[in-house]
Amino acid sequence: MLALRRWATDRRSRARDVRIFLSIGLVVMALAMIDGCARVRPNPDDLARLQPALAALLLVGFNGVDVDGNRELERLLCEARVGGVLIFARNIVDPAQLRRLTRGIGDRALACAGRRPLIAVDGEGGRIMRLSPRVGFPPTLSHRELGEDNDFAETELEARRIGGILRDVGIDWNLAPVVDVGYNPANPVIVGHGRSFGANPRLVAAHARAYVTGMRAAGIRTTLKHFPGHGSSATDSHLGFVDVSDTANAEIELLPYRALIAEGLADSIMTAHVFNRRLDRRYPATLSRATITGLLRETLGFGGPVVSDDLRMGAIDQHYGLGDAAVLAARAGVDVLLVAEDALPDGRSATAVVIEALREALADGRVTITRIDEALARMRQFSVTRGAAARPPLGSAANPGRRAGYS
Template sequence: MSRWIATFIAAACTLLGISAPLRADPAPEAHLRTANLHRAVEDGRLRQMIGQMVLVGFVGDSPDDDGYKRVVKQAEAGEITGVIYLGRNISSLEAVRQLNKGLQQYATAPLLVAIDQEGGRIQRLTGEVGFREVPSEATVAKTMSPDEASVVYQDLASDLSSLGFNLNLAPVVDLNVNPANPIIGKLGRSFSADPQKVEAYARAFIEAHRAKGVLTALKHFPGHGSSTKDSHKGIADVTKTWSDKELLPYKGLIASGDVDMVMAAHVINAKLAFSPDIPASLSRATLTTLLRDNMHFKGVVISDDMQMQAITDNVSFEDSVLRAVMAGNDILIFANDKHPDPAIPEKVAAILSEEAQRNPEMLDRIKTSYENVMRLKRKLGSAVSQETTVVRER
């Protein structure tokens, strides 16, 4: 506990001197802010802030596996904000519980322990290991009322929490615009084509998880439901098929304060990004102007997996990291699925640190993301709240 407190106090002391964005201002205060920011670069505290922006997958399902040992060390060093589980990490429920206990035990700061547990085809924890599965979103909306769905989702959240998970990367709020969509409609991942119905069931999902202390993330912003392709496998362009009604569930849920996170999609939507080449996840017009400024979202923006082919086939690793952060993502996911790279946190930190030393805007973006993430982590419980109160919203 004392290590967590010391870490947050040290970080807060740095942040106290950098509460305003840098500008070309000759005033002494501006020079002082610049000095404080660059001092953070020099003494390594910037690396701690960047660490809170990186969420990774790992290889292994046992404490003895090298992949698990590596993420434990990264958590202890403050190089990651959390981990994401895939099926490969799950051998038994008790093994998962022990893995998560170990991660939190050694972490410098509270970790986000994430999983995609939507229901139906998309759930990493399955009946094969004794986990209570839930129906797909499509089935839930067809067979249950929102109140009945809430009971199912409270059981789900309770089961996740008992294993040490505190973030479910769900619900999907994509509208079922194209039932033949290979990654949404065909898999039953959408509640409905009706925005109001999607909002009602998503709210039941979110509030059920919140009651059990589990965070959630709306996906896939600004809408993946009309796509004809799968962004895991390459470019998915929704410019001609997308409509602004796909934003309605986001608008309603954000307005009511029911959103912890929004996940940015790797779909191209030139109507919003004002470019036929920039995916939403790398678009400042989409994530900052639309989501932050126009829709007034104050929570955490998290990218979809940055190793999906929609990104890796078209943008270099370095450029994708820089553009994602400048667009407005607070956390970048690297699931390490097909081509695992345990050195991802170090590579991301090196890229962002170098850029921050020459670009005050990047430095300010990192600070803002750090504050957004730490504010989110205060929702995880009273123990976390007490240890992160030094990080104030500015």
């Protein structure tokens, strides 16, 4: 009987997945027809207007712990004029130094480019926390620890505390929370690192809701990741190709996104470099129009900025050139192209490679003026809208409804 019930449950789950995938079928077909049309070369005036602004779509990591004498930062901030910079452990000595660094970045960019870039970090908590005790910051709780405690108030307070730490050192964008549902216990990159709130999608959504509420109370922008889900994978996309075609469960993995988008709690969303042939037979999610424009935009109704995961990760880098990957991601609907380290092994600048590839794609019509205008508009809006305290929805820490006793 148990085996029969499991078979019936699996069958119902597969049927629900089929319905979800069929629901984007018409959108995918329309996108394919558009891709098949002749390229339209842009008006020269539009091309001249947009080319200098392309770097505003980049979020880039750099080397060094100071602005003074840092040629790489000078190039990113003043010559390329990137939209954001990403802080890693390699950039941190201690809290006082990090404050000086972020203040220097903002001041230098304002002086030479007329605007301050966004300053982002992976500040999930626990193991994935660049501002760690090793460099003088207090310890923080991982998503797994918060999910195991299963206390929404604790999750919101911890997020507010982390957000306060970030704001204190001049960081305004946290690439968190992770809303991957950790239902594969052998998953190495999400479950293995304690990055999932749990295996129950409703619990994940509820804790993510509390986490975003806490971050907003601290004035920090957030990012839900990794869309459309990395929790089922058996391998790590940092290291190479990841195929979730036979393990992904759309009903489970999309539930947190569906809920938080509907509640207005999705500031931005980061993609996963996972391949799912049921969504796209050719490209992984980050490069897939069917997944980004079809599923995330059209089906789930997300209107904010979509951020790629690092385009230099193995799942992308081993199969696509950096420039080609950037163009494919932009075509797919990604607004912010993340490159974790600007310095390439051959000495070139990753930022320069991406910008040149986008310029060529704009000039020959592979990427449209409309697509870039949309991305720039989303980034402008995101840049001027700081995380703000909002009335917490039902189920948040401040208005918990019932505790997470989900079946």
